[in-house]
Amino acid sequence: MAEYSLKQRFVLDTSLFLSEEIRIEGETLEAALYRLLDAIARAKLALGVSCYMAPSVHAELVGILHDRGVDEEIETQLNTWVIKKHPARYEVMVPAAVVHDFVHEMSDRVNRGLRVSEEAVRRAGEGDEDPERVVSDLRTEYRTELRQGVLDSGEDFDLLILARELDAGIVTEDTGIVDWAEDFGLRYLRGRDFLPLLDAYLSGTGRDDPLD
Template sequence: MSTETFKQRFVLDTSLFVTEEIRRADESLEEAVLRLLDLIAHARLNLDISCYVPPTIHDELTTMLEARGVDEEVYAKLNTWVVRKHPDRYGLEIPANVVYSFVDEMSDRVDRGLRVSEEAVRRAERASDEPLEDHEHKTEVDAVISDLRDKYRGAMRTGVLDSREDFDLLILARELDAGVVTEDRGIIDWTEDFGLRYIRGREFPDLLEQYLATVDPEEKRTID
């Protein structure tokens, strides 16, 4: 079968690499990422499938991987087989409706954030500054603040574009006419507004395996 049938581009999100959903039983994060990168490499060699990340995503990903102490082999394969490309932020046009929807969404979220904050202030007024029975160093006020952070984060950030990394991902995918690979619910929601294809990160390794299964074993190129 011709590789033209499969020739595609994908832009990868950090969540693809760190989600537990791509791991097999008893597989570590490092092992799962190496297996994924091997699949990406073989798809590139045999099917001309290209995978990209914007530099902001690359930096975010490598920071997370460093925190998890992965081997240098991971970075070597990542830098070899996943292309870093800056999105064309100046040349790419974005429909006005996308901007309108974003402004409308943020306006609604600001209102929700205010309501969450007001509720927390009222609770704090009634709360005691004495330590909690089950937590020597935490007071009722501390508990209110902790709850406020969780609820405020949910009101303001969950399901919305809340970082330049997310925006770069979508812009680059639109520029390249590429599919977005992510586990982030907010990014998935915005792919519709940007007119983009997407695939859940947990499904991506299986997709590549299915594509590679069509390659004639005698003609298959490997990285070994």
């Protein structure tokens, strides 16, 4: 068979590795991660498919895996087959329209957060509800109004900037990042579809045998 390379690039989000969507029935997190990283390794070796992570995203993922007691070999495989690269924050241009929309959205979300807080104060002042319940509801509603679906972390920003820099597709299960990828004009792929895509690439070129 003639040599063949897809030369595709993907930037991977933390949510890809942690999502239940990448597991088959009855599969543990570790088993799913080994299967995912094996496919990434084979796609890199056989087809030239490159996967990247921003260091901030990598650190976030590794910290979560440590907290969950995942086999340390997973981190070794991650470091071997996924390239860590800092995004060129001073070189990548972001459309002014995106920044304008972000400022407008954050202003609107702050106002909504204030209304949620005001309502909580009124409820607490009436004295008819458990204060702890009021605080719990406030936290939930406030988080929804201010954070759900918005670009609210350095890790998310690094992911988008790195993908724009590399002209790479984003792989994520985070709907908020999907929305921003569309605004940035970036290609994206749901995490649940990434393994089937790599498997299709490999089987289509006759290189679907697992690594030894």
